[in-house]
Amino acid sequence: MLSKKTKYALHALTYLGKHREEKAVLIHDIAEEHGISHKFLENILLELKKAGMLGSKKGKGGGYYLIKEPQDIPLSKVIRLLDGPIALLPCVSLNYYEPCAECKSEAECGINKVMIQVRDETLKILENKTLQDILEK
Amino acid sequence: MLSKKTKYALHALTYLGKHREEKAVLIHDIAEEHGISHKFLENILLELKKAGMLGSKKGKGGGYYLIKEPQDIPLSKVIRLLDGPIALLPCVSLNYYEPCAECKSEAECGINKVMIQVRDETLKILENKTLQDILEK
DNA sequence: ACAAACCCTATAAAAAAGATAGGGTTTATA
DNA sequence: TATAAACCCTATCTTTTTTATAGGGTTTGT
Structure with missing residues (x-):
């Protein structure tokens, strides 16, 4: 079975995939949508970013976004x-x-x-x- | 990844499969062959037995044996x-x-x-x- | 009778997963 | 340029699962 980490990662990627027209999506929004702990999800998004799947923007108005095509x-x-x-x-x-x-x-x-x-x-x-x-x- | 339980079960089944001409095989022999704890393996063989994959014979001269064809x-x-x-x-x-x-x-x-x-x-x-x-x- | 060998349940120890904490850094905007 | 928003990073704590051990019970061949 997939760990929660992987499940959450898939949910987050799906969420980002659905909001590709937006510049950046907040951790907060993804976490709330799926009832995931903000901090736990943060660690996961970080890993995805380090692995080159996501981009991010710091500071006010920042967030995460896909940097690859879903396929x-x-x-x-x-x-x-x-x-x-x-x-x-x-x-x-x-x-x-x-x-x-x-x-x-x-x-x-x-x-x-x-x-x-x-x-x-x-x-x-x-x-x-x-x-x-x-x-x- | 498979748990050690499942790995040990596969090793035990393989061992039993290779010794099908014998009436019964001792837990001890399987455990020794693969360096597995006797008691841990015992629990696993019990489960396999309850699931109908193995038969056993109690008492002196007893042991475990396959009751199904390997295929x-x-x-x-x-x-x-x-x-x-x-x-x-x-x-x-x-x-x-x-x-x-x-x-x-x-x-x-x-x-x-x-x-x-x-x-x-x-x-x-x-x-x-x-x-x-x-x-x- | 006795020893060999399976049967059964409970508990302990170790490892992994899940979650939280707390502060650091960057950046838009007023 | 001050402020608040939001990502960045590491460490630690808690919970759950896995792995292993313990100890006795029951059956059976000799």
């Missing part, structure tokens, strides 16, 4: 940023690889092999679904 | 049992449905719609991959 923001990117690996096992993660303690040899591990296939199929889905798909509803 | 044990079943929902959101889970607090209306939520599609595609994968695939390596 260029795949779910895989949002999930990886806030939740970490998409793979089901650390030993098959492309972005967060770690060996599995209970596994003597990856080369001989059948679980590893199958999970690589699952990962590849899952990625196909999550890389193809984008914010655009959410906005189209 | 009849899909990953989806193991994951659901030990980790819970496969869906990325509670509001699109088939087996563990719950509404999302921050969502005013599922009918109007674009995230919900997309996650239903992701769920269906993911299930296709996890229902088709079985213990047999792991054993074949």
